[in-house]
Amino acid sequence: MSIWLTYVGMAAVTYAARAIPLLVMRNNPPPWLALWLRYVPAAVFTALVVPALVTTSGAAGRVLSLGPAVLAGIIGALVAWRTSNAILTVVCGMVSFWIIRMVMGG
Amino acid sequence: MQGETTGRWQAIRSGFVATIIVWPGVAPFGMVYAVSALAAGLSFAETLGMSLIVFAGASQFTAVGLFAAGANPISIIAATAIINARHLLLAASTASYIRQSPGWLRAVVAFQLTDETYAIGVQQFEKTGGDAWFQFGANLSLYFIWALSTVIGSLLGALIPDPAGLGLDLIFPLTFIAFLMPMVRDRVNRSVALLAAGISVAAALWLPGSWYVLLAGLIGSAFGAWFAVLTPMQAPEEQP
Numbered sequence: 001m002s003i004w005l006t007y008v009g010m011a012a013v014t015y016a017a018r019a020i021p022l023l024v025m026r027n028n029p030p031p032w033l034a035l036w037l038r039y040v041p042a043a044v045f046t047a048l049v050v051p052a053l054v055t056t057s058g059a060a061g062r063v064l065s066l067g068p069a070v071l072a073g074i075i076g077a078l079v080a081w082r083t084s085n086a087i088l089t090v091v092c093g094m095v096s097f098w099i100i101r102m103v104m105g106g
Numbered sequence: 107m108q109g110e111t112t113g114r115w116q117a118i119r120s121g122f123v124a125t126i127i128v129w130p131g132v133a134p135f136g137m138v139y140a141v142s143a144l145a146a147g148l149s150f151a152e153t154l155g156m157s158l159i160v161f162a163g164a165s166q167f168t169a170v171g172l173f174a175a176g177a178n179p180i181s182i183i184a185a186t187a188i189i190n191a192r193h194l195l196l197a198a199s200t201a202s203y204i205r206q207s208p209g210w211l212r213a214v215v216a217f218q219l220t221d222e223t224y225a226i227g228v229q230q231f232e233k234t235g236g237d238a239w240f241q242f243g244a245n246l247s248l249y250f251i252w253a254l255s256t257v258i259g260s261l262l263g264a265l266i267p268d269p270a271g272l273g274l275d276l277i278f279p280l281t282f283i284a285f286l287m288p289m290v291r292d293r294v295n296r297s298v299a300l301l302a303a304g305i306s307v308a309a310a311l312w313l314p315g316s317w318y319v320l321l322a323g324l325i326g327s328a329f330g331a332w333f334a335v336l337t338p339m340q341a342p343e344e345q346p
Contacts, residue, residue, distance in 0.1 A: 002179055003152050009183035010160045010169060014190045019216035021198035025205050032331065039330025040199040040323055041228045042295040045286040046302035047322035048221055051310035052279040062310050069276055076280045077287060086127055086284035093280040097273050 049073070068104060072097035114239050121243025124230065128222045129251045131277030132163075134269030136255025139166055141266055146174035150260050157256040161218060161249060164316060165189040185315075192319040196224040203228070203236030211238045218245035221319075222278070229285040294334045302326030 029037065053073040056065040076093030083089070136157070143153040148170070156166055165186040172182045197219055204212065215238055223244040230240055259266060269275060290296040302322040309318035 003148065003173070004155065006169075006179040006182050007156055007159045009179060010156075010162075010165065010186040013183055013187035014160060014162050014165065014193065015217060017187070017190050017193035018197050018219045019213060021194055022201045022204075022212045022216045022219075023209060025198060025201035026209070027205075029202065034202065035331040035334060036327055037199055037202040039295065039298045039327035039334070040195060041225075041232070042286065042289045042298045043302040043326030043330065044195065044199065044319060044323040045225060045282050045289070046299040046326065047306035047319045048225070049279045049282045049286060050303040051306050051318055052275070054307055055310050061314075064307075064311060069273070069279075072273075072276060073279060073283060076283045080284040080287035084284070084288050086281055089284035090127070090130075090277055090280045093283070094273065094276060097276055101273070 068097050068100040071100050117237050117239035118243035118246070121226070121230075121237075121240035121245075122247040123243075124240075125223060125226050125244040125247035128226070128248070128278070128281055131274060131281065132222065132248065132251055133255040133258075134266070134272075134274045135163060136252050137259030137262065137266050138269055139163070139170070140256045140259030141263060142167070143170045143173075144260060144263070146170045148173065153260055154253065154256050157253050160186070161252065162186070162190055162193075162220070163252070188317075189315045192221075192316050192323070193219060195320055195323045196221065200224060200227060200241065203231040204238040204241060206236070207238035211242070215241050215245060218242075218249050220245070220248055222281075223248050225282055225285050229288075232289075294330050294337070297333055298326045298330035301329050 028034075051062075053069045054064060054066060055062045072093045075096045076089045079085070079092045080089040139157070140153050143156065143166075144150070148156075156169065160166060160169075168185050168189060169182050172185060197216060200215070200219060201212070204215070219241075223241065226244045227241045231237065286299065290299050302325075305325055306318045306322035309321045313321070
């Protein structure tokens, strides 16, 4: 039973983080906030991409790891820049990751 | 009314379909989550229950580890709060696009907002304007695949190979790269991304959990706003 109660607690804190801004920000935000929010997507997307490519999580926490993923990311970025096609970006990035890893013997 | 309902369905559907691109990245981890949850001693109902009630990948993996270690509920809830604090920023950003939709709809959208569907939503809204129904469809799509992969993982069990070993954890960042590159054609966004890259890597190495997303998101975007004010050509809010 305590597992389900723990879930309720986990869901509550998660929902609070997701819901409070969505429920509070009903009106036109002040100009400074609107301007700030305009640049959140680029900052958040970058934060979701770059550490995922250049670090790995292990028993000792997250460590820097410059391997095939970095090259695959660069190739993906070039494809995205040229084509703006998400599926092509993912496919080219994954295929080059597997090739690079095979060549490097990983 | 007829037209409004049709438009609503179309928006839900296109949000749902647009999110299918991240399914291959999500599903293997949903399966691995299920395997590790069962291995930690949770029942099938408890394993699926966490996916349906909490619905937050990284914190579910962490919770499984803590359950296995016999941690007390308070520390599990606290760890969840820390890992999911980044959603404050994602939700604030989403709110700036869909704040005009009804409160109950925003409350529903909030329940299933994730990193993935935030990204899917924003890249759509940047092109066509905000639409809470599109966001709802995207969220539903990820909720569906997360629950389905939890069930499949529970059934297949140890047959599932390690998705990180196959490099499938790269699908997320590659998808986000595809969304990011069109943005960084703009000079301000490009400097935001460079700064956020530096901050996020440093914070990922030295801070626990996913503070790096919140930190890089807040500081990077604040810098962007400041930079945009300094370069009036790019700043939209220049009226005194």
